Amino acid sequence: MIEAIAQFGSGYKPPSYHELRVPLLQDEKAQIDCIKKKYEDYWKSESxxxxxxxxxxxxxxxxxxxxxxxxxxxxxxxxxxxxxxxxxxxxxxxxxxxGAAHCLDLMLEDIGKLKAYKITIERAKTMTSFIYRHYKLVDALRKKTNGIDLVRYGVKRFATSFLTLQSLYKNKDALKQLFVSDDWNSSKLSKTETGKKVLDTILAQTFWNHVLDCLRASQPILVVLRLVNGDERSALPEVYLAMEIAKKRMKVNFANKERSWKKVLAIIDDRWEVQMDRPLYAFT
CATH class of the missing domain: 3.40.50 (Rossmann fold)
Structure with a gap:
């Protein structure tokens, strides 16, 4: 890049910040998409x-x-x-x-489809999408969370939703402080319909109770997923043992809510027994 600028000589006017991050970036992306499309068409028709x-x-x-x-x-x-x-x-x-990691991720997908958890995940997504669409709101929140972001990306697709719920619950006090502050109340965002809905969600104790239920259902599986995706690859017998511990932890997490843990365990057993119960693993 430097060599190209030097060859141009004096009088070169660099693109503006806006040009670099919007039209020029979009043009480059469009060109790459065109190149990629012919390969994607081939992959779809073959794989x-x-x-x-x-x-x-x-x-x-x-x-x-x-x-x-x-x-x-x-x-x-x-x-x-x-x-x-x-x-x-x-x-x-x-x-x-x-793969064990994919099997665990599909468990989280199935759990996330249960009505009680699905509604909570959707509300959380609405909240985080609203916050991250407005950079001033993100900056204000980061000041209260010491730079920690709410959205946490997992190595697997469906793990991300539950990791984000985990982060939201950990930072719920910071969220409440932000959305009752004078800065929020005086902002234009607080007057929007979405802003009002997000505020109602954050201040609703029932929402946080449901988030906690989601964590009770997902945390034991996330522990096993972390084990499977760790730097040191675990032998399957070790993963089998971790799954048994996870199921026991699930029952403890829900305490007297037998109906809740039975639904989750049914999902776990269905995925695990059908996909991972192999003679090869039993032998090892």
Missing amino acids: QYADMLFQLFDSKIEEIGEDNVVQVVTNNAANYVATGRMLMQKRSKLYWTP
Whole structure:
């Protein structure tokens, strides 16, 4: 970049801050999207077919040597499930299994679909979206949270929602302080319909009670997910033990709310037993 500017010589006028971050950035993104589109079209038409995936995996197994391949691990998409079954039918010594992290993430997805948790997650998303659309509001909040952001991104898609709820609950006092401050009350945002709804949510104790229920349901699974995604890869027997501990913790978390933990445990057992209960893991 510096060399190009030097070659231009004197009189060069650099783009403004606005030009760099809006029109020029959008133009570059549009060009990259055009380049990427032809590859995406190819990926969509090829990767969705189990037969094609089977041939791809099978050729690699042949290349490596069937006796040297014990296990093939993929995600839980239907095309990969079908591919895994086809591989095991042809290769009697081989096991196909879905990834443990993806299995745990799908558990969190299913839990998030339960009515009580779904409503709470949607309200939390409305709150965080509103805050992060307005940079002055974000700056004011960061001052009260010592620079900590509310939105926490997990390594897996559905873990993010529950990690964000965890962060919201941890910083609920800072949120309340911000939304009852003179700065908020005197701002134009406080007069908007969305602003009023966000304020009502933040000040409602029932909302925070529901957030706590979401954390009771998700925290034990997040602990296992952290173990699976750690720098040191855990052996599956260790993960199996962690899941048993997680289920016991779930019952303790909900105490007298038997109906709640039974729903969550049913989701966990359904995903875990169908996807991760493999003879290979029992052997190890």
